[in-house]
Amino acid sequence: xxxxxxxxxxxxxxxxxxxxxxxxxxxxxxxxxxxxxxxxxxxxxxxxxxxxxxxxxxxxxxxxxxxxxxxxxxxxxxxxxxxxxxxxxxxxxxxxxxxxxxxxxxxxxxxxxxxxxxxxxxxxxxxxxxxxxxxxxxxxxxxxxxxxxxxxxxxxxxxxxxxxxxxxxxxxxxxxxxxxxxxxxxxxxxxxxxxxxxxxxxxxxxxxxxxxxxxxxxxxxxxxxxxxxxxxxxxxxxxxxxxxxxxxxxxxxxxxxxxxxxxxxxxxxxxxxxxxxxxxxxxxxxxxxxxxxxxxxxxxxxx
Numbered sequence: 248x249x250x251x252x253x254x255x256x257x258x259x260x261x262x263x264x265x266x267x268x269x270x271x272x273x274x275x276x277x278x279x280x281x282x283x284x285x286x287x288x289x290x291x292x293x294x295x296x297x298x299x300x301x302x303x304x305x306x307x308x309x310x311x312x313x314x315x316x317x318x319x320x321x322x323x324x325x326x327x328x329x330x331x332x333x334x335x336x337x338x339x340x341x342x343x344x345x346x347x348x349x350x351x352x353x354x355x356x357x358x359x360x361x362x363x364x365x366x367x368x369x370x371x372x373x374x375x376x377x378x379x380x381x382x383x384x385x386x387x388x389x390x391x392x393x394x395x396x397x398x399x400x401x402x403x404x405x406x407x408x409x410x411x412x413x414x415x416x417x418x419x420x421x422x423x424x425x426x427x428x429x430x431x432x433x434x435x436x437x438x439x440x441x442x443x444x445x446x447x448x449x450x451x452x453x454x455x456x457x458x459x460x461x462x463x464x465x466x467x468x469x470x471x472x473x474x475x476x477x478x479x480x481x482x483x484x485x486x487x488x489x490x491x492x493x494x495x496x497x498x499x500x501x502x503x504x505x506x507x508x509x510x511x512x513x514x515x516x517x518x519x520x521x522x523x524x525x526x527x528x529x530x531x532x533x534x535x536x537x538x539x540x541x542x543x544x545x546x547x548x549x550x
Contacts, residue, residue, distance in 0.1 A: 256305035280446035326393035336378035482526030
């Protein structure tokens with residue numbers, strides 16, 4: 248049974264088609280990335296998963312429980328860390344987490360609350376009123392609230408947006424541990440290096456539709472190959488090499504060009520064409536493409 252099953256979900260806001268038939272199946276224990284530019288439909292999809300809004304059509308189940316018809320059981324199995332800093336200013340951190348436990352019928356949860364706070368470096372803030380916390384500490388409390396009932400499915404919507412490096416490292420250490428212990432993680436982030444390092448499989452949304460779905464390594468390998476980065480001291484890039492440029496703005500902006508190559512044997516013909524055109528290379532190096540390159544290619548519709 249899938250941890251999260253999304254079947255042909257559609258959502259429209261008047262003239263805007265926010266989701267246009269999204270289908271995904273995420274297995275228990277996966278660390279799954281949901282990527283896309285602003286307006287792609289990620290937050291709408293998460294809101295439907297959490298039961299905050301209803302899809303116009305299609306359905307979503309969490310460990311077999313429909314998020315609409317079996318909302319109570321579905322919600323017990325889900326923890327969501329939202330983008331926005333939403334908090335009650337009248338309670339301490341510990342009181343907030345105890346109340347969150349109560350929403351799920353957990354009366355004696357202090358041992359787990361203490362463990363969550365320790366793992367998120369919140370212990371010394373346990374008796375501090377939430378309104379007195381910094382933005383980064385409030386973000387930690389949001390994460391703690393999502394984890395307080397030990398949900399098997401954890402959805403993180405831009406959890407490290409605007410936070411410091413220390414919090415990122417603390418959060419990913421704890422979340423990675425939970426994933427190893429069997430929790431399913433769904434992550435949305437604009438930090439593509441995080442997604443590449445953490446996620447085993449990735450879906451990319453564009454204009455409310457899934458435009459790529461594969462393992463992280465397969466996406467990088469299949470779509471981008473490697474890259475030859477050349478700096479020209481003199482001359483221009485020959486026309487026959489321009490289709491290989493990964494970032495089209497480089498054709499306008501200057502002497503540095505990032506060229507897609509599939510095999511190391513592709514490099515010599517490129518260098519030969521540059522020599523024939525009279526271009527002089529000032530510097531060059533070959534590097535493996537990363538998830539950002541894949542993302543750019545897909546969002547520009549090149550692949």
